[in-house]
Amino acid sequence: MSAIDLLLLHPPSVYDFRRKTIMYGPISDLIPSSPVFEMYPLGFLTMTDYLESRGLKVRIVNLALRMMNDPAFDVAKFLARLKPRAIGIDLHWLPHAHGSIEVAKLVKKCHPQVPVIFGGLSATYFHRELIELPQVDYVLRGDAIEPQLFSLLTRLSCGQALDDVANLTWKFADEVRINPPAPLPVTADYADLKPQRIMKMVLRYRDLQSVLPFNGWWQNPITAVFTVKGCAHECATCGGSHQANELINIRHAPTFRSPQNLVKNILDISRFSKGPVFLVGDLHQAGEEHVLQVLKGLKSAHVKNEIVFEVFGMPPLSYLRVIDDHVANWSLELSPESNYEQIRGVQDEKVFYKNSEMEAVIREALRLRCHRIDVFFMIGLSQQTRASVLGSIDYCEKLFQTSDARLSCFISPMGPFVDPGSRCFEEPERYGYSLFARTLEEHRQLLVQPSWEQILNYETRWMSREELVDVTYDAAEVLNSLKLKYGRIESGRGQEVAERINRARALKDRLRQGRTEQTVLNPTERDMLLGEIHDFSVSTVCDKRELFWRNHPVNFRWLGILRTVFDFCYEEIFSRWRRG
Ligand code: B12
Numbered sequence: 001m002s003a004i005d006l007l008l009l010h011p012p013s014v015y016d017f018r019r020k021t022i023m024y025g026p027i028s029d030l031i032p033s034s035p036v037f038e039m040y041p042l043g044f045l046t047m048t049d050y051l052e053s054r055g056l057k058v059r060i061v062n063l064a065l066r067m068m069n070d071p072a073f074d075v076a077k078f079l080a081r082l083k084p085r086a087i088g089i090d091l092h093w094l095p096h097a098h099g100s101i102e103v104a105k106l107v108k109k110c111h112p113q114v115p116v117i118f119g120g121l122s123a124t125y126f127h128r129e130l131i132e133l134p135q136v137d138y139v140l141r142g143d144a145i146e147p148q149l150f151s152l153l154t155r156l157s158c159g160q161a162l163d164d165v166a167n168l169t170w171k172f173a174d175e176v177r178i179n180p181p182a183p184l185p186v187t188a189d190y191a192d193l194k195p196q197r198i199m200k201m202v203l204r205y206r207d208l209q210s211v212l213p214f215n216g217w218w219q220n221p222i223t224a225v226f227t228v229k230g231c232a233h234e235c236a237t238c239g240g241s242h243q244a245n246e247l248i249n250i251r252h253a254p255t256f257r258s259p260q261n262l263v264k265n266i267l268d269i270s271r272f273s274k275g276p277v278f279l280v281g282d283l284h285q286a287g288e289e290h291v292l293q294v295l296k297g298l299k300s301a302h303v304k305n306e307i308v309f310e311v312f313g314m315p316p317l318s319y320l321r322v323i324d325d326h327v328a329n330w331s332l333e334l335s336p337e338s339n340y341e342q343i344r345g346v347q348d349e350k351v352f353y354k355n356s357e358m359e360a361v362i363r364e365a366l367r368l369r370c371h372r373i374d375v376f377f378m379i380g381l382s383q384q385t386r387a388s389v390l391g392s393i394d395y396c397e398k399l400f401q402t403s404d405a406r407l408s409c410f411i412s413p414m415g416p417f418v419d420p421g422s423r424c425f426e427e428p429e430r431y432g433y434s435l436f437a438r439t440l441e442e443h444r445q446l447l448v449q450p451s452w453e454q455i456l457n458y459e460t461r462w463m464s465r466e467e468l469v470d471v472t473y474d475a476a477e478v479l480n481s482l483k484l485k486y487g488r489i490e491s492g493r494g495q496e497v498a499e500r501i502n503r504a505r506a507l508k509d510r511l512r513q514g515r516t517e518q519t520v521l522n523p524t525e526r527d528m529l530l531g532e533i534h535d536f537s538v539s540t541v542c543d544k545r546e547l548f549w550r551n552h553p554v555n556f557r558w559l560g561i562l563r564t565v566f567d568f569c570y571e572e573i574f575s576r577w578r579r580g
């Protein structure tokens with residue numbers, strides 16, 4: 001087996017969810033993952049590319065997905081068989097506060113001498129607390145740390161001092177050291193998302209399962225290219241907003257991927273996949289000239305994949321026309337969060353648009369060749385009441401009436417946590433929030449509460465946790481019936497969602513009753529919930545399949561994949577020959 005310089009592990013949100021009785025709730029219904037949050041950070045791919053192009057060997061293991069797909073998968077046994085020189089664990093999303101720390105404990109037990117490195121947004125935010133844990137040796141702070149990671153790994157391998165490794169929080173003797181951060185790169189071009197590296201990883205370790213990003217990816221091979229690090233917007237609940245970036249990543253303005261590099265990344269993907277490519281971040285943030293260069297590049301490269309554009313503010317209609325002129329297959333993602341302009345004004349103080357502007361964008365996109373428009377609403381915003389959540393569902397009906405089957409609407413609760421670093425987390429009183437957890441340890445404990453009603457780390461002046469939970473099911477139920485009425489969902493699927501909502505609601509009531517009457521679940525109920533991540537927590541605010549794009553009869557470009565296989569064989573033979 002090839003040596004591994006860095007083993008990157010993606011933990012489940014809760015360890016070991018297979019042995020817990022928790023009702024996670026619909027906290028992941030609008031993303032491809034389950035409540036285990038099995039998708040690993042995109043950064044795993046950029047770190048792999050950066051390190052491997054400098055001669056190191058990286059292996060990604062999506063522990064969360066392996067555990068989901070195989071109830072007998074023995075994590076400790078699996079880890080004990082590997083012989084990595086260093087281990088990286090992501091604590092990017094705070095919902096991994098339990099899983100990441102528990103996996104690190106296991107890792108330390110199997111490999112006490114191997115350095116354990118944490119990274120990601122939440123690890124950065126909580127670096128001081130994290131470094132106090134015996135199972136954590138290093139925390140690399142920030143979201144552009146590929147060069148620092150390379151420097152750390154090379155220094156560790158030859159026993160050099162670590163004082164010069166920027167962004168590093170570490171222990172030296174009994175002392176915690178916090179090295180200063182490096183200046184941020186000017187563009188995001190320094191590290192790509194090369195899918196070829198992952199294919200080679202599959203061949204090298206003969207392990208496909210460990211690198212898949214989420215359950216069902218094989219059938220729905222959606223891929224993403226991030227166009228920007230950071231964001232120009234100020235959404236009050238977001239831990240990736242402009243002000244959260246200032247606080248966590250010391251980033252004062254977004255860092256964009258250049259148009260040429262962006263097109264190159266998309267092309268790399270299109271060589272092996274026919275699936276949609278999601279452009280993460282609103283391209284329009286970088287300015288019209290930037291957009292035009294990207295679109296021209298896509299046109300001249302003849303990329304056939306569907307390109308999914310997100311818009312954060314409302315762009316001028318000419319933006320849509322330019323997209324349409326250059327890209328044949330495109331879709332649009334809109335996240336107004338609420339149709340109440342006043343609520344939206346509090347959510348993003350910097351950028352304001354009227355509903356009429358959004359409706360004009362929708363009309364124009366539908367007039368053009370846009371294949372699909374998804375409109376997202378959220379529950380748990382400042383100033384939002386039960387009535388205004390239900391009012392958003394009325395607004396969805398209006399959108400259904402004035403559009404066609406290409407447009408659909410989604411609503412979900414903000415959960416399980418309001419993001420650390422966001423304005424609502426940093427100044428909860430100002431935005432009308434009460435927080436139930438502030439530290440990493442408090443969040444770790446919240447994650448293993450019996451139901452999502454107790455897992456939520458917040459409630460607002462306008463809705464308690466109970467009300468947030470109740471209105472979620474009520475709004476989802478009405479929205480589902482509207483989707484049936486306006487032909488946005490097949491009737492069988494809509495029926496299933498309705499039944500799932502009823503079942504989830506009944507269990508939620510039973511858990512609530514148990515809590516107030518201080519009783520515990522009876523054995524049948526316990527059995528029903530043991531290890532349960534699907535029945536009561538997936539497809540309860542919409543059918544998960546609604547998130548995916550139409551499939552191609554063949555999703556992959558096998559010629560591109562074969563070429564990578566040949567490249568890999570050639571490289572292996574060459575390197576063996578060199579080693580003699
Ligand atoms: C794209 C995106 C997604 C995509 C997933 C993309 C992916 N696989 O990474 C989707 C839409 C699926 C998604 C889902 C979720 N997201 Co999201 N997402 C984003 C977004 C918009 C951009 C992130 C990005 O592209 N980063 C660029 C890539 C290249 O960098 P990176 O992955 O962060 O990796 C770098 C560093 O973080 C670090 N790093 C990461 N891991 C590790 C590990 C080690 C060992 C080391 C050393 C370093 C390291 O180094 C990397 C390279 O420099 C941000 C908002 C923003 N403006 O940043 C929110 C954001 C990250 N998401 C957030 C949240 C809450 C979620 C969800 C939990 C929401 C939910 N309840 O459904 C889920 C979790 C999904 C899962 N794990 O299954 C919050 C996180 C706040 C927090 N601290 O917890 C953010 C900040 C804002 C938000 N609310 O959306 N998300």
Ligand code: SF4
Nearest residue numbers: 231233235238241312
């Ligand atoms: S939620 Fe708002 S602040 Fe966060 S990434 Fe999206 S647009 Fe930016």
